[in-house]
Amino acid sequence: MIMDLMQDLRRTCYCGEVTKAGETVVVGGFVQKVRNLGNLIFIDLRDRTGIVQLAFNDQTDRAIFEKAASCHSEYVLLAKGVVAERSSINKDMKTGAVEVLVDDLRVLSKAQTPPFAITDETKTNEELRLKYRYLDLRRAPLQHNLMMRHKIALAAREYFYANNFIEIETPMMMKSTPEGARDYLIPSRVHNGKFYALPQSPQIYKQLLMVAGMDRYIQIARCFRDEDLRADRQPEFTQIDLEMSFVDVEDILQLTEGFVKYLFQKVLHMDITTPLPRMTYQEAMERYGSDKPDTRFGMELQDLSDTVKDVDFMVFRSALEAGGSVRAIVAKNAASVLTRKEIDKLTEKAKGIGAKGLAFIRWNDEKPTCSFAKFLPEGKLDEILSRLDCAKGDVVLIVADKNKVTLPVLGALRLEVAKKLDLIPEGKFNFLWITQFPFFEWNEDTQHWDAMHHPFTMPMDECLPYLDSDPARVTAKAFDLVLNGTELSSGSIRITDYELQEKMFQALGLTDEEIEAKFGFLVEAYHYGAPPHGGLGIGLDRLAMVMLQAESLRDVVAFPKVQNASELMSACPAPVDAESLDVLGIQVTHSEDDE
Amino acid sequence: MIMDLMQDLRRTCYCGEVTKAGETVVVGGFVQKVRNLGNLIFIDLRDRTGIVQLAFNDQTDRAIFEKAASCHSEYVLLAKGVVAERSSINKDMKTGAVEVLVDDLRVLSKAQTPPFAITDETKTNEELRLKYRYLDLRRAPLQHNLMMRHKIALAAREYFYANNFIEIETPMMMKSTPEGARDYLIPSRVHNGKFYALPQSPQIYKQLLMVAGMDRYIQIARCFRDEDLRADRQPEFTQIDLEMSFVDVEDILQLTEGFVKYLFQKVLHMDITTPLPRMTYQEAMERYGSDKPDTRFGMELQDLSDTVKDVDFMVFRSALEAGGSVRAIVAKNAASVLTRKEIDKLTEKAKGIGAKGLAFIRWNDEKPTCSFAKFLPEGKLDEILSRLDCAKGDVVLIVADKNKVTLPVLGALRLEVAKKLDLIPEGKFNFLWITQFPFFEWNEDTQHWDAMHHPFTMPMDECLPYLDSDPARVTAKAFDLVLNGTELSSGSIRITDYELQEKMFQALGLTDEEIEAKFGFLVEAYHYGAPPHGGLGIGLDRLAMVMLQAESLRDVVAFPKVQNASELMSACPAPVDAESLDVLGIQVTHSEDDE
Structure with missing residues (x-):
């Protein structure tokens, strides 16, 4: 040619x-x-x-x-x-x-006719576009996304560098450590039978950099989690990873807010008002049924427990007697959209995520229809409607159960209903800090307290005395940054006391031998002096997705993988030859192709 | 506590x-x-x-x-x-x-007494310091190195961003492709029996970004090679990775020179004169016996073939008759350092890297000692000494063989002798472009022509007609940037013609089926239009090492691995539990611990 x-x-x-x-x-x-x-x-x-x-x-x-x-x-x-x-x-x-x-x-x-036209809008199915990703990337919206993502990362580096952060690269081939998800493993050729792991985050290394006196660290770091992929996950993702010394929670929040302000000004020419709103974990759960509430719309959860405590309805009564609650959300002017059929669908959804059922009041006609009317004494329905500030046209959805169920189920229904009613305004960026997470979580199965965060998180100063005596009372120096209902970032102040650190590992169920084998080097590091430090990781892919109002992470990643963790363009993962495995001292015992 | x-x-x-x-x-x-x-x-x-x-x-x-x-x-x-x-x-x-x-x-x-004192200078052995890397990193020289490395990466981003390069992240979990070294493999849990590979470089992805019209790409990218480690290698390393469209070799060289100038000004406040010197591959081999010559000192190779062509010395004669050469380096005023014993050591070294022996002339006393004196006719020794411009005190080292042996052996001896004589000036930064690499290399074993670079390199325009008819005549649009004898960077203009690309894969010995399975997507991409493009990768670790005059890559990497690819601090790689392997569908067939 x-x-x-x-x-x-x-x-x-x-x-x-x-x-x-x-x-x-x-x-x-x-x-x-x-x-x-x-x-x-x-x-x-x-x-x-x-x-x-x-x-x-x-x-x-x-x-x-x-x-x-x-x-x-x-x-x-x-x-x-x-x-x-x-x-x-x-x-x-x-x-x-x-x-x-x-x-x-x-x-x-020259070019032969491409399998789809290179146009801004496209109806070509995503699978074909991913197979020819290099053609899909020629489309202006994707080019725009990648260029904007570049600008976002640039703004992050500018801001944090200006605040004395130094970018330091940490290893990609590290020791396998239990950090919540499954590690991707890499068999060693030199050390047959041993494995490296890809980092789920640079957590341990960045903490050791603080122990090493590097003071302020940033890395825009690739992280890996071998999880079953949901729509908004990629097996590899990127984190604006930060750690700093001689700080407490407040310092980190303020610095991060400065970044958010700088970032939106620089990239979207938009002014974000700071300080950003804050909410304790408990308030978020009670008002929104979520630790990452989307505050772009209302429809907050309301507690009906007091109002219905004397109602002789078994579902309510047993919930309240078990220490639970009866809670509701009110979908204003939704009766025409939320038909009985739609409410049935919502009921199925509620059951799918743990509720026993869904009670409702639908006020479409002159008189409201109430799914539990027959249990209500005279005037109670009016009292409930008045308590909830309802008017004709509204739909009330009610869940009665333990708080562990009522809150998240109503939180999920709230989002679902808002989408159905098209309540979520576009072009709005609602940030929210979630603070004061509980430190422990009671594990019904094992009947002991689990650490709710990764095991490196510090308890609040004032809770230190209750660590043993009253674990439920202990809150953590942990915080999440939420944007439009997406968890952008998670951070904490870290434990720097080796005795407390060992205790946390024990709380995770690790034996002393396991602690020594997996984390011995980290615990030992704290014997040699460690400045107080903390940090956070900001999900760059998610940040870009929300800022650019993209529909999927795949729209802000150059060469994404699909839900089954494969890349359609190059057909990866792929088989490798026997010699390659032989030198690694491994063999395949089960192959999907055998099935 | x-x-x-x-x-x-x-x-x-x-x-x-x-x-x-x-x-x-x-x-x-x-x-x-x-x-x-x-x-x-x-x-x-x-x-x-x-x-x-x-x-x-x-x-x-x-x-x-x-x-x-x-x-x-x-x-x-x-x-x-x-x-x-x-x-x-x-x-x-x-x-x-x-x-x-x-x-x-x-x-x-508080801190217990560390295993070694945190002082600028240290005599503690490196193994102990690597085990307690977080303490070693407290030492000012290492902190300085990491901060300077940060500045180097920053300067790279500043310069290339200002030149319209966009940073785009390419996948770390990709398809295994033969790029010269062995890939690190990652078994897939979702697709048992299949594997991802860690990138040896983002080569294919960056080329596809050009096909995608992204025009100018930069990534400071982690790369991985599972090789037996030499002193100056790490299994994972970092590359300032670049690719650009609508350019030819000259454009890339000029842009890179601008970067070098900017970088040294910004980081070391030092002016580098541009354009940087250039040398063809052939000239570099003939003058320095190396394709990455250290030009901070002379001691260039000299061709004695003509001078000795009539000498009846079997070693010389058989080399010349086989189309080889007799070449020499002259170590000026070295006779007192290069004793007979030292010359014996150099002879062993020469033999170790392929020479049959080493001839020498050592002019220490009034009369020179010549190892092949008895073969020389009257006056020939004087002629040789005069040809080499020798004086009393000099030592001449001579190798006679095929050029494939004489050149690299003398190149290696040149470096060795320069170190012994302390000829290499400190604080000097000698850049050199090596250009016009041969495109093919004759493989004696397989008796056909191998591609000398990676298989994506374009031949020079004027050589296109000789691809089939006269492969030896074809030179490549490839170039290396050398700094003080270290290869910093390697780059080329890429093939964008799918027919030529297939031909190159065939030349690598791949069957059509293998080409399709491994590179089908890349070859196919070139059917849909591709701008001419090229790029290079600049080794960030090596660049930092040379700029900071560090002795080892380990001095410019936060958490390095040692020669056997393990990290001493965390003791990685490490065994993993059986369940982890089971879900990956693999088992260990050979373990180093069994030995």
Whole structure:
């Protein structure tokens, strides 16, 4: 295939930058569209900055004109010419007032017809687009996303570098440690039978950097979790990872708020008001049924326990007697959307996530329909409606159970209903700190207290005396940053006392031998002096997704994997040859292809 | 262990920033040294910026004085006080003119005596220091290295971002591809029997980003190679990875030179003259016996073939008859250092790397000693010495063989001798481009031509016609950047023609089926239009090592691995439990612990 060579011709500017008539420019890019009118040819040439129109007319050298006529979509061209004003101005294009009268044209690469057109909007199914990811990435919205993601990471580095953070790279091949999810493992060739693990986060290394006196650390770090993928997960993801010394919770929150402000100003030219709102974990759970509430809309949870405590309805009574609660959300003016059928669907959903059922009041007609009307004494329904500030048109959804059930179930229904009712405003960015997480969580199965965070989190100063005597009372120096209902970031002040650290590992159920084998080096480090320190990890992919209002993480990752953790373009993972496994001292005992 | 809490006391500046008397400051850090004079206590407090002296005297509150008296090395303190001028000024310290008269002191962490002292210079063996890496990293030289490495990466981002490069993250879990070294593999849990590989470089992805029209890509990317480690290798290393569209070799060289200039100015405040010197591969081999010559000293190779062609010395004659050469280096004034014994050592070294032997002339006494004197006709020795411009005191080392042997052997001896003679100047940075690499390399074993670079490298335009007819004549659009004899960077213009690309894979010995299975997606991509593109990867670790004049990569990597690819601090790699392997569908067939 003989193509033109660039030889000495070099691009002088990007397509989107061609706006000044009279200049001679050289532009390069992909053919978006060819319009051949016989004696006139127009080619829309596209690069990552936009599109410019190339024009060929009866003044054009015949050889060049013929070459232009031979071009098709996605051919790669380099074109030189004088910029001229266009006869018909296209106001939708940055370069719509001009065109390039081409006097030198190089066809650098031909293209066969792509499996889908390179257009901003597309109806092509995602699977095909992922297989040809390099073509999908030619589409302007994805190019925009990657360029904006670059800017987000840049803003993070600018801000934290200016605040004395130093970027330090920590190992990707590390020791397998239990951090909540499953590790990806790497068999060692030099040490057969032993394995490295990919980091779930640089947690231990960044803490050791504080012990090493590096004072303030940042890394935009790749992290890996071998989990079954949900829609918003990738097996590898990126974290703006931070750790700093001589700080307490408040210092970290303030610094992070400064970052949020800087970031949104820089990237979206938007002013975020700081300090950001804060809410304790308990308040978030009681008001929104979630530790990552989306506060862009109301529909808060309301506690009906007092109002219905004397109602002789078994479902309510048994919940209250067991120390639980009866709680409700009110969907205003929702009766026409939330039909009985829709409420049945919500009931199924509620059951699917642990509720025994869903009670409701639907006020569509003159009189409200109440699923538990027959248990209510005279006037009780009115009392409930009045307590909930209901009016005609509203729908009330009620869950009665232990708080561990009522709160999250109503929290989930709240989100579901808001989507159905289209209550969530676009273009709004609601940040929220969640603070004062409980330190321990009672584990019914093992009948002991589990650490609710990773085992490196410090208890609040004032709770230190209750660690043994009253674990339920202990709250953690832990905090989450939530944006529009997405958990962007999780952080804490770390334990720096080796005795407390050992105790936390024991609380995780590790034996002394296991602690020594897995974390001995970390515990030992705290014998040699450690400044108080803490930090957080900000999910870069999620941050980009929410900021860019993308629908999926796949829209802000260059080469994403799909739900079953495979990459469709290169067909990875893939089998490897026997020799490769042999030198690693392993063999495959079970293969999916056998099935 | 009850320690003081920080409570509301916060650091106001770093230790190294305390210089102005009269101010009240709060500093935090590690105790470097305590000097207790009874009624006076001085504590040197250290953080990453330097050391400041804390002073406690008879004005000091007794409780604080007692606390100060209880401190030992590596305790972590937070201290508040007024900065005062010192009575005895220490000119070696940035803060040597002042001290802090402490009026509030928190002992935040105690420390037991570390296994080695935290001092700039250390004689502690490296193994112990790597086990306690978090302590070794407290030493100022290593802190300095990490901070400078941060600055180097920052300068790279600044420069390339300013030149329209966008940072894009490519996958770490990818398909295993033959890129020269062995891949690290990751067994898949979801797809038992299949594996991901860690990237040896983002090569394929960055090329696909060019096909995707991203135009200019940068990533400071972690790369992985499962090789037997030499002194200057790490299993994971970092590359300033670049790729750009619509460019040829010259564009990349110029842009890179701009970076080198910017980097050295920014980080070392040093002016590097550009354009950087260039040398073809062939010239480098003939003059220095290396494709990464250290040009900080001379001692170039000299060709004696003509001079000795009529000498009846079997070693010379058979080399010349086989199309080889007789070449020499001259170590000036080296006769006293390069004794017969030393020359014997060099001979062993030469043999170890492929030479049959080493001939020499050593001119120590009035008359030179020549190892092949008996084969020389009258006057020939003088002719040789004159040809080599030798004088009394010089030593000549001669190798006769095929060029494939003479050149690299003398290249290696040149370096060895230069070290012995201490010829290599410090503080000098000699850059050199090596260009016009041969495209193919004749493989004696397989009796066909191998690609000398990775299989994505483009031949020079003018060589395209000879690809089939005269492979030896083809040179590549490939280039290396060498700094002080270290290969910093390797780059090329890539093949964008799918027919040529397939041909290159075939030349690698891949069958059509293998090409399809491993690289099908890449070859297919070139069917849809690809701009001409090229790029390079600059080894960040090596760059930092050479710039900072560190002795080892381990001195510029926070948590390095040792030669057998293990990390001594965390004892990694490590065994994992059976369940972890079971879900991956693999088992260990050979364990080093069995041996």
